[in-house]
Amino acid sequence: MGDLARGFRYLLAGQRWVLRHGRWFGFGLLPGLVSLVLYAGALIGLGYGADDFTAWATPFADDWASPWIGLFRGFLTALVICLGLFLSVITFTAVTLLIGQPFYESLSEQVDRSEGGEAPESGMPLWLELWVSARDSVKVLGRVVLYGLLLFALGFIPVIGQTVVPVLGFCVSGYFLTQELTSVALQRRKVELPERLVLLRSRRLLVLGFGVPLVLAFLVPLVAVFLMPGAVAGATLMVRDLMNVDDEPSEPPATEAPTGFGPPPPAYS
Secondary structure, eight states: OOOHHHHHHHHHHHHHHHHHHHHHHHHHHHHHHHHHHHHHHHHHHHHHHHHHHHHHGGGGGGOTTTTTEEEEEEHHHHHHHHHHHHHHHHHHHHHHHHHHOOOOOHHHHHHOOOOOOOOOOOOHHHHHHHHHHHHHHHHHHHHHHHHHHHHHHTTHHHHHHHHHHHHHHHHHHHHHHHHHHHHEEEEEETTOOOHHHHHHHHTTTHHHHHHHHHHHTTTTHHHHHHHHHHHHHHHOOOOOOHTTOOOOOOOOOOOOOSSSSOOOOOOOO
8 A cells, every 4th residue: 555655645746846846837837728728629519519419329219208218318418428528537638748748848857857867868859759659648548448438338237337437437547647647757768658558567556546646636627737747747756766766756956947948938936
């Protein structure tokens, strides 16, 4: 159980890091805000179109008597909306990381510098980093969708579906969310996806201690946007642990403002 608490401490340490470095916090907010606008539009569209979709998908129920047709299609509409919310939670991080690749890579490098030692660099051009990140994210999300569909089906089992399955769902989501977040620091260290999966499987409780609380927090509207910079910072601190760079997260010294993207962003306090 020690690794569970340790993973949560890395999550808190990442949030403290960005709060102590307000310019980097503001720097890391930008990709999340862009993703928020995109996802808000998609979810609003889903909310308006879910009824029409279920009616189109169930033509065989057109002749059913009331109230059964309303109850049946209402239930399916609720399932479609829940599935959309689930997919938005598990894909938000991947999309935000893809949009903010240069932002989060710079933030991750700065965390490494503040903790002492070198800040590894992938050495790849930006377009190649984006391609590798997108390719790996699709592979991870493919696994997430398979698990999601399986858990969705198991949710219909009485008792188990309302107790055990939701817990498993949060664990699966937290595990894969951590995979996405650690990919920033691990990609800079030239660790390929298969090696990342082996590395994270070797410390499952650590990964769950980091990812599950974050998934629960991401369920609150807007929270994901404000926690993303700290989540990337915390994932970098955890990668240092996984790679045996350092044993414990320490309080970093003050750092300079972000560079390489024009004038430094304004301070946030």
